[in-house]
Amino acid sequence: MTFDLNLTLSDLLLMLPELWVTVWICVVLCVDFLMPRMSQRAIAGLSVAGMGVALGFLLWYYIEGTNGVLFKGMFVLDRLALFFKILVVGVSLLVLLSSIDYVSRFSFFKSEYYFLVMMAALGMMFMSSANDLLSVFITVEFSTFGFYVLVAYLRDDLRSSEAGLKFFILGVFAAALLAYGTSLVYGETGTFIFPTIAQGMAHMTPGLVVGWLMIFAALGFKIGTVPLHSWIPDTYQGAPTPITAFLSIAPKGAAFAILLRMFFSTLAAFKPQWVWLMIGVAMLSMLYGNIVAIAQRNIKRLLAYSGIAQIGNILIGMAAGTRMGADAVLFYLLTYLFANLGAFAVVIAFSQTTNSDEIEDYSGLNRRSPFLAFAMLVFLLSLAGVPPLAGFIGKLYLFVAAIKEGLYTLIVVGLISIVISLYYYLVVVKKMYISEPADPTPIKVSGVLQSVIYVGLAGTLILGIYPRPFIEYTVAATTIFSHLGAVPVVTTLP
């Protein structure tokens, strides 16, 4: 057994974006410590600049097609990893921007907030590259630690602490499942590295089945599917709203990177066994999320339940199990990113003035701020999947991928759940446009939040009207799954 890592400086360049973010996190923390008089806005600006540079690195790598493997296969850099890293860093940039006004109301620990957001983002960047059960465990916990603290950040607000506590209990429970599942898979195959595990599994033994089920359950906690979804509504409602927005996209995206590598590469030979698991979880998530969402009176809880249903939709692509399915998962995550982040930005802007998240208070929003009402309308319709918005193309792509595999029951359940979701989204729209406002004072939206909402609007409209370049972008990211069949779209990236 040798311990020679054969690490050269050029290998470390593969980790350049992560190393940069690590250094920058330390810089931000030191600046805050050494210059206590510096304003919160300056720290936020520093953080945004650092993440912007990281995004630049990642886009450059994506165009170059940089790829490679580090630490004996524990850390892999390919276009799939880069896609999710760009997603995570992009989301964290928008979250940092929409936090600025929110954080200025805190009475304590203003700059540590930015530090923790970047820490969680760093964990999720590593998660996107994890290609080994050990690095899956460490990176999942790394990113979740930041979120535990961020969710419970408003220490004077009991709801925030309670949300943190509920998130924490289920989070550590999932961590224990992940560790135990990993130990079982290791016992059967003698290794942690995904490609080597695939070679070591001739057939499914009981130990392997239990182990993989536990690992799937733990990742199901991260993405919030039905068996381990119970933290989502409470955590979303109690957490600071920018963190809710962050939590609703970034960790789910990064967990899908792991799930795709796990099911589409390592367990690809066992598709007939796991496809039923995916179908069941997808159906339950879609129906449960959409039906319970009808009863909600709080907009954050409504978006939480709709989020459970959206993840069910994404699992349709996982159930398809083809390269087109993987592609649809990636594309749907993009459409979900813009619509969901935009919707939460509207919620932040609304609660800044009115201090309320109740759907009842959204009555007559069109009179108070036509911009916010229109933006919310676009985001909700995109989440429901109404053409010509992004969500429509995303859902269509997922359904086509599933139809090609003959999963008709799943499609029927998906269509029913879309109809249900249209109902509760339109209830909010009706409140905004038809009901009379109780208090007709106009709502002011700050410039930074406005720009975040514009990004969401632009993304939702462009992905809906001209999706081709983005589909090419996702097709380039799924080249590692080319053993699972072709995609009917020609790629132009080198």
Place this chain on the structure above:
Amino acid sequence: MVPIGAYVAVSAILFVTGLVGVLVRRNFIIVLMCVEIMLNGANLNLVAFAHHLDSLAGQIMSLFVIAIAAGEAAVGLAIIIVVFRGKIATNVDQINLLKW
């Protein structure tokens, strides 16, 4: 020499003990302790398999599991203290501001 099956059985007993504790007990601190028991079950498995398979990877992972368990305890106790300050309760049933 103790056969590998014995280690796996003990670790499964530890894991199930912790699992039942998490599901049944209502006190946060005991829930946290039960999660630690589950993690230790995983650790025992990892070390036993590492010895059995003559590979170091499992022992290395168990070190990481221990480190992460320590981090979890630190963050978790901090959150419990915040909740306790606001509301004198450490029982799951009494924390019920957020529902439906």
